[in-house]
Amino acid sequence: MASFQQSMAMFAEARRHVAGGTSSNVRYGDAPVPLFFERGEGPRLHDVDGNVLIDYVLGNGPAILGHAPAPVIAAVAAALANGQAFAGQFEGEMRLARKLKSLVPSADLVRLSISGSEAVHGALRLARGFTGRTKYVKFEGQYHGWLDNVFISTKPGLNEAGARESPEPVLMSRGQPPRVKDEVIVLPWNDLDVLAKALARHGPEIAAVMTEPVMCNCGVIPPQPGYLEGMRQLCDETGTVLIFDEVITGFRLGLGGAQGRLGIRPDLTVFAKAIAGGFPLSAILGRRDIMELVEPAGQVVHSGTYNGSMPSVIAALATLEALAADPDAYRRMESRGERLMEGLRRLGRQHRQPLLVQGYGAIFSTFFLDGGAVTDFRTAALADSARMTAFAGELAANGVRTTARGVWFLSMAHGDAEIDATLDAADRALGALGRKVA
Ligand SMILES: Cc1ncc(COP(=O)(O)O)c(C=O)c1O
Known part of the structure; x- marks a missing residue:
């Protein structure tokens, strides 16, 4: 023992x-x-x-x-001899973005970041900037990081979570400002009728539906047949940005993530975790017309000292190469x-x-x-x-x-x-x- x-x-x-x-x-x-x-x-x-x-x-x-993993550690160790953080352009970013586009069909453009939490934050900002709307739908039990506006109803006590079909948003930490509850509509997952009703009622206010394509944090819960397809259709009908949080499922359920495996094309996706085999890296990727809002003229700002960090990018390239090497x-x-x-x-x-x-x-x-x-x-x-x-x-x-x-x-x-x-x-x-x- x-x-x-x-x-x-x-x-x-x-x-x-x-x-x-x-x-x-x-x-x-x-x-x-x-x-x-x-x-x-x-x-x-x-x-x-x-x-x-x-x-x-x-x-x-x-x-x-x-x-x-030997190939990843060797690639990073070799690259470190050239420095660590440039706050400048680095050819590897481009190679990694090209690679991600080749693996994930929903990726027209890619932005790199460090943690899953901040990439989720970036994706939500893009969706809000694109639609001019503020609210978003999240699903009870899903975790999208620990930041104020998403750390809601990840594991609410049932005594305060309200009715199953219209859950109360529950803050998960002391210190979160209560107003973040006004920006979120919490729904039960795997229930298309409830989502349809929420979008019919609040559609013009909802910038995004954010979901894990397979729920992973309160337990691994696959989508019911037709659920994600229906979600895709409802988002199309209401002009709502569909964000897949593939922080866990990405490069775990296959090289194309859960979306490749399940055949659904979200508007924006967040990847992190397995993308760089254990080094800190996240990516936001998706539709060109949304992603290009980060161009100066688009006025959606996404930044970060360590974005596109050289060792992490090298780790991601080596990880994806190793994963792709053996079909x-x-x-x-x-x-x-x-x-x-x-x-x-x-x-x-x-x-x-x-x-x-x-x-x-x-x-x-x-x-x-x-x-x-x-x-x-x-x-x-x-x-x-x-x-x-x-x-x-x-x-x-x-x-x-x-x-x-x-x-x-x-x-x-x-x-x-x-x-x-x-x-x-x-x-x-x-x-x-x-x-x-x-
Ligand atoms: C589905 C999901 N989204 C987002 C996050 C946040 O990622 P990070 O811990 O890198 O900030 C996590 C972390 O576990 C996660 O599981």
Whole structure:
């Protein structure tokens, strides 16, 4: 059994110097404390206690090639000899934009940025600048970053979230100005009728519908057949900009993102995470007539000291090259993920635990929930999240790291041996969980 004494001692010490002991609140999810790592290698992380964990967190999604992928690290190391930040033009940006256009059909033009949160912010500003409208639609349970105007109803308490079909916008942090609630219309996902009614009622005020094409943050929830197609059509009919947040799904569900896989063409897309294999880079891309508003005459301003940062651009080019080099790589990753999903379902049955496993081989969710499927935030909220957190803790004790909320990320570096070892660990973890619940 893994022990995390050293991480616990270091976290106690970190809290004396780093506010809250960590630089991101998301990291509180690790059990028993945010863990301290020394290095990563392929599908594994080595922590300060000497534990070697098979990792399904993968930096919360970016490490699509695994940790420290040799071609990416080598390309960045070589490029660093030439400098780090120019605040000037760099030929790699152009090459990366061309590459993204070749992979993603909805991309006429590309803008680079650093984090997913700020690229989401840029896409919303573009949609507002283009339409002259202010409000936007977001879906309950979807996370688009931590900034004020989108950190709304990502995980609202059901006592304050209102009716399912007309949820109240709920702020998720102290310090957010209440007025941001006036700019958002929160809706349940996977319900085309509700979206149609909202657009019929508020259409002339709504600049954008922003959605993850596959919900990933409150659990992996695929779109119902026809849902995204209907959303596309409703946006066309009402002149509303359709923004896909592919921060997680991009380069994970395939080289063309979820939109390539599902055959939907949004107006704007935000990519981040896997695009640069773990280096900080995001991209806004989409329709020419919207994207070109960032030209000085268009008067939509998008800027940032580190935009198009040289090491990150080099990392993205190397990552996309490695992903494209092997046409079978995605299929192999998916089929290993599917084997893991199936194995977890079998173990759930064996241990008489209501373990619901849904999603795709490349990213899936485990919920402790009896029967059915999770289709939106409210059905996800029925799951026993405390049991999922306890399961993640037992998995960590048995050498497997996944997220406390039950989202599992696969990488190209996870091989059959890791899947087998993970299933063995899950067997022990479910056994321990059963003894605790009993
Ligand atoms: C779907 C989605 N959008 C946006 C973001 C924000 O990205 P970042 O953390 O890079 O700011 C995240 C982060 O997890 C995300 O999952």
